Each structure stands twice: as structure tokens, then as C-alpha cells.
Amino acid sequence: MLNISYINKATENLKSFIPEDKIFELLEQTKNPDPVRVREIIQKSLDKNRLEPVEMATLLNVEDKELLEEVFEGARELKRRIYGNRIVLFAPLYIGNECINNCQYCGFRVTNNNIERRSLNLEEVVEEVKALENKGHKRLIVVFGEHPMYDAKFMTETIKTIYNTKEGKGEIRRVNVNAAPQTVEDYKLFKEVGIGTFQIFQETYHTETYKKYHISGPKSNYLWRLYGLDRAFEAGLDDVGIGALFGLYDWKFEAMGLLYHTIHLEETFNVGPHTISFPRIEPALDTPLAERPPYAVSDDDFKKLVAILRLAVPYTGLILTAREPVEIRNEVLKFGVSQIDGGSSIGVGSYHESDEEKIKRSQFLLGDNRTLDQIIEELSEEGYLPSFCTGCYRLGRTGEHFMEFAIPGFVKRFCTPNAILTFLEYLEDYAPEKTREIGLKRIEEELKNIPDDNKFKMQLLEKIEKVRAGERDLYF
């Protein structure tokens, strides 16, 4: 486990790449934007270009209702044109809630004596994974606190165990990780076990706010965290996710921070983040800051945030979690969210244990408690295509994450067929009769949208027949 003096030494020559003064300046100078300029910026995004900070600041300053509706419509249009209607589903798996950090907004913080601490051993991990597989999950994000118990060896052993756990026709095909920033050497261990995305959320990009709410522990060093994903790239991991916790500081500043982080990764490693997460602070047991966030983001501002992120980084996946209530989730899905969790339980051990136990061990409380099946049914009825696809990752199509966006027809060629195949697996193996009926109808509709003379349609139909006959894990 790294001690704070090692971390301080390792960061003493680093400088932040988040230009705070510049962000304030841009947000100030773009107030009351000209509608013509706003429309040009939306068009730039629809033409598949990442926006510059001044352009994002301009969108963030749109207050006029009608103009704002154009921003929303731009985001919806981008989603329709580029990403189609598939939504990738995953589940979070909390491995342990021990933590040596003291983050004021988090129920797991070291000073929270009212939380029941627990870490899963490998046998319990197997039980959790089987429970998830029995629901139909194929993609997980495993979450670890920061603690000497959860060193890179422990974490990577856990990930290996997850990949090796098979129940019936179930298996986990992609494990993403949300954990503390690692050293280059430790990231290499993650690369060896074949993780998907390594996520680190900066929480807040505003240094003073960061200092104020990260009182002690390794996480109190802003730069160690800010450069955490640079070290991942140095170790050869080319699939990373960034995020900010909304509610700690001004949401417009944080949105700009996410864009500057993206630009930094693009400029340094030629690859931007695969995903961006933007959770809002949610209440947590015995955590006053989370009950009353200092910069609480209203629902209206949250919708604006999601639409503007979509436009600012058109090729980056946007992840929305079950922290958000159903109504908000449904609305911002249309703005281009590409991944959501379903049937989530965020207590340690809670997929195979009782409800009360799970609350005692939760980091925060969820806003959306629907089961995976309910979510799938509702997504299908809304015309979305639920997907458990892990195709790119399995075929080594990583790194150039803008591929699905930049290569013409990529979504049609790969994502939609893979969504259909993995959705069909779910319907065959796990869905109750009603969902199965709705889902099969949805697949029929999707197939009708693919012209018969499309040379890949035949291959897809062949694979569909194979899945129906019992073959699994087919993808393009």
C-alpha cells in the first residue's frame, strides 16, 4: 500500500492540466451567447467534432428556453444519427467497503463508525457473481475502496475469480474496474488479467474544493489522482474512464474539467477516455454533506449537463447509474447516454443477501431500484435495444475508442448486430415470458430496419439461428 509521503514525492514536479482561471474566464466571457454561434457549435458536434473549451462554455451559458431546446434536440439528433438506439447494460459489484480515505461525501469514509465494514472473500465473490449471472449480466464494474487489504494483487485475483466463475449458461465477459489510482507497475497486473475499462473519478476538478472534502489518506493528493490514468496508459492500458461527482462544486466548472481532462488524454496519448461518468451526490448513511450537497445540481441543470457533454465529446460513452431516479434516467437516455446499470445492488455482498444488510453496507442510496428485467422490458417498449455486447473488447478493438463514431457504419456493422445477439441470449436464457415476447418483437423490428441486400444481414441471421439452437457468445 502506498503511503502519503511516497505519493507526495511522486507528484512534487507535476502541474495540474486543469486551467482553473481559464475556465472561469471562459464561463464569464461566453455569457448571453449569440444564437447563431450556438447553432454553429451544435452543427460542429453533429459533424463529429469534439468541441473546444470555449464552445462548451458557450453551450453551458445557454439560458434561453427555446435555444436550450435546440441544444437538447442537437444531443438527441447526435444520439439517433451516430449511436442508434442500443443501450449497454452492466452491474456494479462492490467488493469491500473498507477505506482509509476521508472523503466527506462518502458513506465508506474512514471516520464513519456507523457503517458495517466488510470485504468479500473469493468464495463470496463467486456467490455474488453467480447471482449476477443468474440474472443475465455479462458486464460488471467492480468497485473497491482504498485500503491496504485491496492491493493490486488482491484486486486482480478477484477479477480472475470473476472471469472464471460460470453458472449455467452464464459468464462475465467484461470486468471494468473502479478503484484507487495505481502505480505503473500495479496497473500492469490489471492489464495481465484482461480488464475492460479502468475508471477513476476526479470527484471535483476544483483544487480548493478537492482539498476541503478530501481530508486525509492517499486520496487527499489531487495530482496523484489527476494523473492516475496517465500512469494507466504508461502501463499499456488504453481503455480508461473519467468522471466527476456533481454537487461538490459548480457543475459548469466540473463539466469544463471533464473536457480539459479529455483533451489532456487525447493530446498526451492520442486516445480520449472511453467513458465519462457524471454521478450526482446521493444521500448516504451518516453523511451530512451528502444530505445537503454544497452545489446541488437541479434536475433541469442535470439534463442540460448530459446534453452538453454529449455534444462536447460526441465519441465518448456516457454512463448513467441507478443513483438517478427512473424519470431522469428515461429522459437523459434520449440525449445519448450509452450505458446504464440495471438491477443494481450497491451493498457489499448484497446480490445474495437480504435488503437490510445491504443498506448498512452501502456507499449511498439508489434512486432506481428496478430489476434488470423490468429495465429491459421498459427499454424494449420504449424502442431501445438492450445490449450486453463485449465485442470490441474481445476482438482487441480498443484504444481507438472513437472508432464506433468515426468509422462510417460501425454501429450498424458491429454494435447493432452484437446487441441483437446478446439481447437474444438474455431472452432465451433469463427473461420471463412477458419480457421474452416484448424483446423478440423488438428484435424483429430491428431486423426489418436492416435492408435485405445488406451483405452482413445474412451472417447475422445465421448467427441468430445458432443462438436459438443453443450456441452462445457469438459476435462480430
Ligand code: SF4
Ligand atoms: S461492437 Fe464494440 S462499440 Fe459496439 S457495442 Fe459492442 S463493444 Fe461496444
